[in-house]
Structure formats: C-alpha cells, structure tokens
Amino acid sequence: MRSDNTESDVMNGSFLQPSDSELQRWMSSAFIMAKEALESGEVPVGCLLVYNNMVLGKGRNEVNETKNATRHAEMVALDQVLEWCSHRELDPKEVCKCCVLYVTVEPCITCAAALRLLNIPLVVYGCKNERFGGCGSVLDVSSADLPHTGTAFKCIPGHRADEAVDMLKTFYKQENPNVPKPKVRKDGMGPAGGSVTTHTRKHEGDGKMAASD
Amino acid sequence: MEPETKKRKGMESDPDSSWHVIPVLSDEMSEEVTLLDAYAVPITDKRQTSRLVKDLSVVHPLADLQHIKRVRACKDKSSPHALEVIVCLVSDISISAQTRRPTLTDLLTSKDFNLKGLGEPFLVRIPARAPLTRPQFERASLHWPTSFHEDKQVTLGLTGQLFTSSQQAKIQEYMTAAVEAARSGREEGMDAVGAAIVDPKSGRIITVGHDLTRDHPLHHAVMVCIDLVAWAQGGGVYPYGKHPACRYTVSDPLISSEESAQPYICTGYELYVTREPCVMCAMALVHSRISRVFYGASSPDGALGTKFKIHCQKGLNHHFDVYKGVMRQTCEELTLLH
Numbered sequence: 001m002r003s004d005n006t007e008s009d010v011m012n013g014s015f016l017q018p019s020d021s022e023l024q025r026w027m028s029s030a031f032i033m034a035k036e037a038l039e040s041g042e043v044p045v046g047c048l049l050v051y052n053n054m055v056l057g058k059g060r061n062e063v064n065e066t067k068n069a070t071r072h073a074e075m076v077a078l079d080q081v082l083e084w085c086s087h088r089e090l091d092p093k094e095v096c097k098c099c100v101l102y103v104t105v106e107p108c109i110t111c112a113a114a115l116r117l118l119n120i121p122l123v124v125y126g127c128k129n130e131r132f133g134g135c136g137s138v139l140d141v142s143s144a145d146l147p148h149t150g151t152a153f154k155c156i157p158g159h160r161a162d163e164a165v166d167m168l169k170t171f172y173k174q175e176n177p178n179v180p181k182p183k184v185r186k187d188g189m190g191p192a193g194g195s196v197t198t199h200t201r202k203h204e205g206d207g208k209m210a211a212s213d
Numbered sequence: 214m215e216p217e218t219k220k221r222k223g224m225e226s227d228p229d230s231s232w233h234v235i236p237v238l239s240d241e242m243s244e245e246v247t248l249l250d251a252y253a254v255p256i257t258d259k260r261q262t263s264r265l266v267k268d269l270s271v272v273h274p275l276a277d278l279q280h281i282k283r284v285r286a287c288k289d290k291s292s293p294h295a296l297e298v299i300v301c302l303v304s305d306i307s308i309s310a311q312t313r314r315p316t317l318t319d320l321l322t323s324k325d326f327n328l329k330g331l332g333e334p335f336l337v338r339i340p341a342r343a344p345l346t347r348p349q350f351e352r353a354s355l356h357w358p359t360s361f362h363e364d365k366q367v368t369l370g371l372t373g374q375l376f377t378s379s380q381q382a383k384i385q386e387y388m389t390a391a392v393e394a395a396r397s398g399r400e401e402g403m404d405a406v407g408a409a410i411v412d413p414k415s416g417r418i419i420t421v422g423h424d425l426t427r428d429h430p431l432h433h434a435v436m437v438c439i440d441l442v443a444w445a446q447g448g449g450v451y452p453y454g455k456h457p458a459c460r461y462t463v464s465d466p467l468i469s470s471e472e473s474a475q476p477y478i479c480t481g482y483e484l485y486v487t488r489e490p491c492v493m494c495a496m497a498l499v500h501s502r503i504s505r506v507f508y509g510a511s512s513p514d515g516a517l518g519t520k521f522k523i524h525c526q527k528g529l530n531h532h533f534d535v536y537k538g539v540m541r542q543t544c545e546e547l548t549l550l551h
C-alpha cells in the first residue's frame with residue numbers, strides 16, 4: 001500500500017494545497033453523493049476523506065437508521081478511515097494528519113471537534129451551515145484555542161455553495177408534507193417508539209436538524 | 214439490567230459529602246453590571262412629578278432602558294427635595310453641552326417643555342441592562358432603582374436551594390453510577406471518565422458508559438452513552454460486548470406503550486458525567502436533545518462552562534440546563550488518574 005509514489009504527496013505536504021482541478025474533482029464526487037441522497041429522500045450531504053489521492057472514507061448521514069443524532073456523514077467517513085488504518089496496522093494519527101475532508105456543507109460543531117481530535121488538517125466545503133456550523137457559522141471550533149482538543153484545521157469554504165444550499169432547500173421543502181402522521185401504538189407490539197419519521201413529526205425541525213448537520 | 218448502585222449502598226460513605234450543585238449560567242446571567250452615564254435632576258415640586266414623568270417620556274423616551282425606574286427617592290434624607298428623576302443619557306445631548314456642566318435647558322432644548330418643579334442636573338450612573346439574576350439586581354439597585362422579573366429557579370439555584378435533600382441524594386446516586394463506570398473504564402486502561410443517562414420521569418438509569426478512547430479516539434464517555442441510548446431505542450452503531458460496564462436498559466414495552474412513544478433520542482433525559490464534556494460531546498448533547506446535564510469536575514477545554522457554554526449558545530435551536538460540582542472531590546480525583 002505504501003508505495004514511494006503514493007508517499008510523495010504526503011511527504012512534500014502538497015496535499016494541503018490542492019490544485020483547482022483536484023479540488024473540483026473531489027468536490028464533484030461529494031456533490032454526486034449529495035444528489036443521490038436527495039433523490040432517495042435522504043439528507044443531501046456528501047463527503048469524502050482523501051489520503052494520497054485515495055478515497056479512504058465516504059459518508060452519508062445515518063441519523064435516522066441508527067437513532068444516533070451524531071451519525072453525520074463526516075463521522076461515518078472518519079470511521080472508515082480508522083478501519084482502513086486498523087486493517088493495515090497504521091497509526092491513525094499519522095494517516096489523518098495527511099487527509100483532506102471534502103464535504104458539501106460546513107461541518108457542524110460536533111464534527112468539527114471530531115476532525116480536530118483526529119488531527120485532520122484541511123476541510124474543503126460547499127455552503128455554510130447556519131444552524132450548526134462549527135467552522136465559523138455558529139462557533140469557530142476549527143481555529144479555536146483548544147489545546148486539549150486535537151489540532152486546529154484550515155478551511156477552504158464556498159465551493160459550489162449555491163448548489164449545496166439549493167439541495168438543502170429542496171430537501172426541507174419535500175420533507176414536511178411527506179411525513180406520515182404519527183402512529184400511536186396502544187398495543188405494546190412493534191418497536192417501541194415507532195419509526196423515526198414519527199419522531200421527526202413529533203419534534204418539529206428535527207428533520208432539518210439532520211439535514212443541515 | 215438494574216444499575217448496581219443500590220447494592221453498593223456502602224459506597225455512599227463518600228469522603229466528599231460537602232459538594233454543592235452549582236448552576237452554569239449564561240454569560241449574560243453571570244456578568245457584572247454595566248453602567249451608563251446619565252443626568253438626573255431633583256424634583257423640587259413634588260406635585261409636578263407625574264406630569265414631569267409623562268413629559269420626559271415624550272422628549273427622552275429611554276427606549277432601551279425600560280428596566281430603569283424613572284424616579285427615585287433621594288438617598289440623602291437631609292436633602293431639601295425628596296425625589297430625583299432621570300432626564301436623559303449623557304450620550305443623548307450634544308458633545309459641546311457635555312463638556313461644560315450642562316444646564317437644564319441643554320437637556321431639555323424644546324421651548325415648549327415646562328421646566329417647573331425641576332432643579333439643576335447632576336451626573337448619575339444607571340444600569341445598562343435589565344438584571345437577570347438576584348445578585349445582578351442587588352448590584353444594579355445600588356446605582357439606581359431597577360425593575361426585576363425574577364426567575365425563581367435561577368435564584369434557588371444560585372443559593373443552592375434548588376434541590377431538596379432527597380433530590381440531592383438521587384443526584385448522588387446517579388453520579389455514583391458514573392463514577393463506578395469511570396473506575397471500570399480505568400481498569401481497562403481507558404481514561405477515567407464515566408457517564409449515566411437517566412429518565413427523570415421513571416427515575417431509571419437508561420445507560421451507563423465510560424471512556425473507550427483506547428479502542429476508538431472519538432469514544433468519549435458521553436458519545437458512548439449517546440450510542441447506548443440509541444441501542445436502547447432499537448438503533449445503535451458500535452458493539453460494547455467487551456465492556457461490561459457500558460450497558461443500557463431496554464424500556465419496558467408495557468410501560469412505553471402507555472406513553473405512546475419513546476422520546477426523540479434523549480428528549481427529557483438527564484446526563485450525569487464525571488468530567489465536563491468537550492465541545493464534540495457538548496454539541497452531541499444538543500443534537501440529542503438532552504434536557505439537563507450534571508457534571509463533577511471542570512475540564513480545561515470544557516464546553517459547558519469553561520471554554521464555551523454550548524448549552525446556552527446563541528444561534529442553536531436547543532438549550533438545556535447545566536449544573537456542576539456534583540461529587541466534585543471524587544470526580545476531580547478521577548481526573549488525576551489520567
């Protein structure tokens with residue numbers, strides 16, 4: 001896996017300054033993922049973690065199926081990187097510090113902190129996340145003085161931002177009218193709590209939460 | 214999976230019986246009183262008071278200072294006049310008038326204003342913002358009388374009277390579960406941080422967990438507990454079989470059917486954690502809609518009071534109450550084990 005060829009990008013640090021063509025290439029993959037998610041009625045966020053011109057992690061939001069509100073696309077992709085490292089018995093810290101995250105929406109505060117904790121040095125993103133953004137929109141976790149929370153990271157914002165915002169808007173619009181009425185289970189059968197759509201309906205705005213996270 | 218706290222009542226002879234629950238309030242609620250320079254004038258003819266207040270509110274409405282009581286009783290009892298009234302802020306009049314000692318006509322420039330009953334202006338300092346807590350109110354009132362809409366919960370919290378002794382015992386019971394989890398984690402070589410999530414309606418502990426960062430760098434105790442709640446609700450991401458002290462209770466279907474549905478993730482639940490959560494965990498609690506957080510020891514990058522106050526961060530759509538200092542000494546001793 002660790003050929004001289006793949007090592008070079010990391011060795012000379014050029015991955016920290018992706019060329020326009022690199023940036024467009026990876027971001028267009030992220031946008032394709034976001035579009036696919038939107039078309040299947042899911043939160044339109046796409047992200048990938050790139051190391052040495054290899055995609056080590058690809059994520060989409062998995063909040064609904066896991067009932068874990070922190071399963072954002074970035075967390076899913078980070079787990080894949082950790083898995084990749086453990087299979088190859090590589091130190092995740094050494095790999096992560098040479099990874100770039102490409103994501104269609106600014107990471108939320110939780111994800112921004114997770115990226116810090118794993119020492120990811122660079123995040124390229126599309127639109128701002130006005131509700132939860134951790135790279136300046138709500139808080140700036142990316143550059144805050146937090147000596148015990150990994151390392152600060154650099155951001156390249158605004159790549160195809162309008163497109164990313166439009167996808168989020170489309171998602172919000174189609175979401176609300178489609179949500180089925182909550183079923184009140186009186187029989188004690190079936191999964192307690194019902195489906196997550198029930199929850200979404202009960203708590204106005206949670207769909208949006210998942211969306212812009 | 215009943216938590217073991219009951220079996221271990223012996224643990225209650227906690228060395229640290231002197232702890233106090235301290236609310237972690239927003240910056241606005243904890244800040245010092247800010248003051249503005251203003252001109253006040255003695256009311257030399259008491260009978261003019263209500264007319265003066267009415268006329269002044271037209272020419273100088275003090276729109277951002279609704280908390281200020283316009284008239285006060287004169288502090289100096291030997292004074293010939295009994296009342297004093299705020300005319301305007303220093304910043305309301307021209308710079309040239311500010312530099313000399315302004316006269317009444319500098320403050321009330323309209324020829325139509327009836328100056329009857331007013332003495333000569335003098336400088337006062339008045340509170341810039343409405344007090345949000347009783348201590349702020351008391352400090353503000355030293356400068357000028359101020360109205361105050363008291364939040365009784367906050368006052369009780371600040372005076373340490375919010376929780377009854379039986380509630381305090383419950384808090385200790387839940388934190389003890391978190392402390393025991395932290396110790397179990399420590400035995401596995403993890404950081405000594407533990408947490409428990411409780412449903413206060415039933416009093417049941419839903420999950421107990423501890424730090425697992427040796428297995429996964431993001432598995433702080435709080436993240437573990439959030440995922441364990443997901444497991445308890447039929448979801449979940451990571452397996453915890455190797456860690457017996459990380460556990461959850463599936464809610465009784467007979468009970469949950471009564472209440473129609475489980476809450477959305479952590480809605481209505483409380484978290485007890487030995488150490489102040491970091492920014493990742495604090496925001497994860499916002500995403501999970503936790504209702505209250507109790508922690509023991511502060512941490513240097515903590516996000517519920519130390520570096521940030523995520524629980525009352527402007528711009529976020531969910532806020533919750535935070536209390537610190539629970540079993541403080543025991544929890545601080547755990548952090549020394551790192």
Ligand SMILES: [Zn+2]
Pocket residue numbers: 072074107108109110111112213
């Ligand atoms: Zn996120």
Ligand SMILES: [Zn+2]
Pocket residue numbers: 433434435490491492493494495
């Ligand atoms: Zn944490």
